[in-house]
Amino acid sequence: KKLRPDDEAILVDWFVADGDTKGAIRFIKKQASIIHEFDGVAIYMPDIGHFIKCISNGLFKLSSQHSELRGVSLLEASRIKSICADITGILKDYGKERKQIQEGNKDDAVAMKQKLKVCRDGAISRINAIVPHHCNDHSKCCSVKDCYVIKRRRHYIILHKSMNPTCERSEEDIVKRHAADISKDHAANGRFKGKHMSMGARSQGKVMEVITKRLDVKNIDRVSEGNSSNRCENMFSVLAKFTHGKRNYQGRTDSWECNILYVAITINHDDAREIENKIRALTGVEESPSLREKATATAAGRKKYQQQHKKEDHVKHRRSVSKIASTQRAVKNTTAPARHKPNKLSPKDECKSDSKKKPAKSAPKKKRKKCSNCQTFHEGDCAEATNGDGASAKKNKKQKKGEFTGDDLALFLLSKK
Numbered sequence: 001k002k003l004r005p006d007d008e009a010i011l012v013d014w015f016v017a018d019g020d021t022k023g024a025i026r027f028i029k030k031q032a033s034i035i036h037e038f039d040g041v042a043i044y045m046p047d048i049g050h051f052i053k054c055i056s057n058g059l060f061k062l063s064s065q066h067s068e069l070r071g072v073s074l075l076e077a078s079r080i081k082s083i084c085a086d087i088t089g090i091l092k093d094y095g096k097e098r099k100q101i102q103e104g105n106k107d108d109a110v111a112m113k114q115k116l117k118v119c120r121d122g123a124i125s126r127i128n129a130i131v132p133h134h135c136n137d138h139s140k141c142c143s144v145k146d147c148y149v150i151k152r153r154r155h156y157i158i159l160h161k162s163m164n165p166t167c168e169r170s171e172e173d174i175v176k177r178h179a180a181d182i183s184k185d186h187a188a189n190g191r192f193k194g195k196h197m198s199m200g201a202r203s204q205g206k207v208m209e210v211i212t213k214r215l216d217v218k219n220i221d222r223v224s225e226g227n228s229s230n231r232c233e234n235m236f237s238v239l240a241k242f243t244h245g246k247r248n249y250q251g252r253t254d255s256w257e258c259n260i261l262y263v264a265i266t267i268n269h270d271d272a273r274e275i276e277n278k279i280r281a282l283t284g285v286e287e288s289p290s291l292r293e294k295a296t297a298t299a300a301g302r303k304k305y306q307q308q309h310k311k312e313d314h315v316k317h318r319r320s321v322s323k324i325a326s327t328q329r330a331v332k333n334t335t336a337p338a339r340h341k342p343n344k345l346s347p348k349d350e351c352k353s354d355s356k357k358k359p360a361k362s363a364p365k366k367k368r369k370k371c372s373n374c375q376t377f378h379e380g381d382c383a384e385a386t387n388g389d390g391a392s393a394k395k396n397k398k399q400k401k402g403e404f405t406g407d408d409l410a411l412f413l414l415s416k417k
Contacts, residue, residue, distance in 0.1 A: 009035075011031065011035065011038055011042075012027065012028070012031065012042055013041055013042050013043065014042075014043055014045055015027060015028060015042060015043070015044050015045065016045045016046075016047055016226050016227055016228075016229045016232075017044070017045075017046075017047060017229055018046075018047050018050040018229065024044045025044060028042040028044060043222070045222055045223075045225060045226035045227075046222065046223060046226055047226060047227075047228055047229045047230075048088065048091060048092075048223060048226050048227065048228055049228045049229075049230060050229075051214070051215075051223055051226075052084050052087060052088050054214055055084055055087065055210065055211060055214055055215070056080055056081070056084045058210040058211075058213070058214065059075060059080045059083065059084075059207065059210055060075075060077075060080060062075065062206060062207065062210050063075035063080075066206065068203060069199070069203055069206065069207070073195065073196070073197055073198045074197055074198065074199065075197075075207070078192075079134065079192075079197060082134070082191060082192075083130055083131070083134065083211075086130050086133075086146065087127060087130065087211070087215070089145075089146075090123055090126050090127055090130075090146075091123075091220070091223055091224045092224070093123070093145075094119065094120070094122075094123040094220065094224045095224035095225055097119050098116060098119060098120075098221070098224060098225070099225075101115045101116055101119060102116075120217065120220065120221070122142075123220060123224075124216075124217060124220065125140070125142060126142065126143055126146060127211065127215065128140065128208070129141050129142065129146070129147075130146075130211075131199075131204050131207050131208050131211075132204060133146065133147055134196060134197050135196055135197045135198075135199050135204060136196035136197075138150060148185075148186060148189065148190045148191070149182060149186055149190075152181075152182045152185050152186065153175050153178075153182060156174060156175070156178040156181065156182065157171050157174050157175070160174045160177075160178075235263060238263045239263050
């Protein structure tokens with residue numbers, strides 16, 4: 001497409017952007033202030049990637065604030081990523097179905113409204129079944145695409161009916177009969193190897209509240225119809241690189257148009273061949289097979305060199321040294337990126353592995369005490385006879401110093417005889 005001249009205006013009716021910027025609303029208001037007939041026509045659509053990122057941030061914040069939701073078999077990072085991926089898939093499916101209904105029922109508005117309502121309710125029910133599904137409750141799962149357990153249940157039901165056409169067993173009985181096989185298949189081929197979150201109804205309600213706070217019946221239509229704006233942002237960021245940081249039109253000369261085409265080819269690696277063929281067809285330039293073969297050979301040689309380079313000894317040594325240094329930084333600094341690793345290293349042992357346990361410390365030796373009878377150090381029972389009625393020869397601590405008792409007088413008289 002050619003660049004439009006200055007005397008033509010471009011009006012926007014759909015504006016897709018991230019949810020953390022005010023530029024979209026400002027652009028729509030400025031457009032309406034210049035052209036009053038366009039007031040209320042433009043619609044702001046949130047970027048689906050940024051929208052899912054907000055849900056992910058909300059789940060991470062919930063796990064950090066509630067210790068009962070944080071840990072193994074709960075809101076782990078991999079589990080949050082899986083939940084967000086499920087939501088994204090449902091929104092994309094709903095957007096495609098909604099578009100098909102609108103295109104196929106343009107003449108009948110009543111039928112289109114009814115079909116859209118049924119489709120919307122189905123998408124909402126699929127979203128409400130995500131958290132129970134991850135908690136091993138598949139009673140709300142209604143789609144084979146969303147639930148592997150439902151898929152295996154239907155498989156065994158169809159298999160049983162095909163092998164036993166005269167059997168009158170109900171589907172529930174067939175599922176109970178093959179429950180062990182379904183669990184085995186789920187553990188072998190399902191996500192997380194069949195493991196699920198250990199959450200009660202109250203905890204599931206907290207997680208669902210984070211999701212429904214941002215996604216409900218009111219905004220699911222707008223979110224499902226919005227696409228990702230990442231390619232557009234990448235386009236302008238690369239374009240700013242070739243214009244020395246200035247996003248200007250350079251007088252709308254041929255150099256500006258060449259920069260746009262070059263950026264489009266650079267960032268779209270998958271569509272680069274198609275774009276190149278279109279440019280060759282428009283300019284009438286024939287493709288040279290020698291250049292294509294040379295470029296392919298260069299790319300293959302570069303890939304082979306990188307593979308061999310990674311296997312060299314000095315490169316392996318450099319990677320191991322870098323890993324050790326990263327681990328040491330993680331021990332000294334709690335905010336280092338390498339800190340987010342499995343808890344196999346202890347900061348108290350200077351990055352030494354805890355696999356080799358230290359020898360257990362021996363019990364401290366007991367302090368030797370004098371015998372209360374003979375006032376000497378010895379082991380075992382005392383061999384000396386006890387004084388009198390077995391009282392200790394040691395004076396009572398409560399006895400005052402210098403006090404003369406009746407026992408002392410008797411001993412004194414015996415010594416004089």
